[in-house]
Amino acid sequence: MVIGIDREIWINTTRTKTGTLSRIPLLPQALEIVEHYRDDPRAVNAGTVFPLITNQKVNAYLKEIADCLGIQKELTFHCARHTFATTVTLTNGVPIETVSKMLGHRSLRTTQIYAKVLDKKVSDDMAVLKKKYSNG
Numbered sequence: 001m002v003i004g005i006d007r008e009i010w011i012n013t014t015r016t017k018t019g020t021l022s023r024i025p026l027l028p029q030a031l032e033i034v035e036h037y038r039d040d041p042r043a044v045n046a047g048t049v050f051p052l053i054t055n056q057k058v059n060a061y062l063k064e065i066a067d068c069l070g071i072q073k074e075l076t077f078h079c080a081r082h083t084f085a086t087t088v089t090l091t092n093g094v095p096i097e098t099v100s101k102m103l104g105h106r107s108l109r110t111t112q113i114y115a116k117v118l119d120k121k122v123s124d125d126m127a128v129l130k131k132k133y134s135n136g
Contacts, residue, residue, distance in 0.1 A: 011034070013104075013126075018104060022101070037050050
């Protein structure tokens with residue numbers, strides 16, 4: 001964690017898949033989670049913010065959480081990244097260039113795939129609304 005240009009706490013990470021540096025300002029909810037693990041010996045010994053676990057283990061934890069909450073959708077780390085990109089950032093007005101940078105994408109075209117999902121959702125939602133007005 002570092003202090004960013006805005007004097008807020010940011011997390012810097014290098015994306016394993018692309019080797020691209022990502023800098024992400026932390027929202028208060030994320031900072032709470034970081035604080036929870038601050039003194040975890042596994043993270044302290046590794047010099048990381050969180051204890052290092054495999055993608056497979058993260059996905060197993062997410063499956064367990066989904067089961068506890070009765071969520072039918074298969075939750076994965078990739079799904080979490082996608083949700084952050086779409087639901088947390090893009091739908092709340094964060095510019096696609098900013099989202100691309102935070103995700104560590106080398107090309108804006110990679111991030112535009114997420115925006116297409118939003119367009120599909122907008123289209124579907126408007127179709128429902130159109131149907132309501134047509135039957136109305």
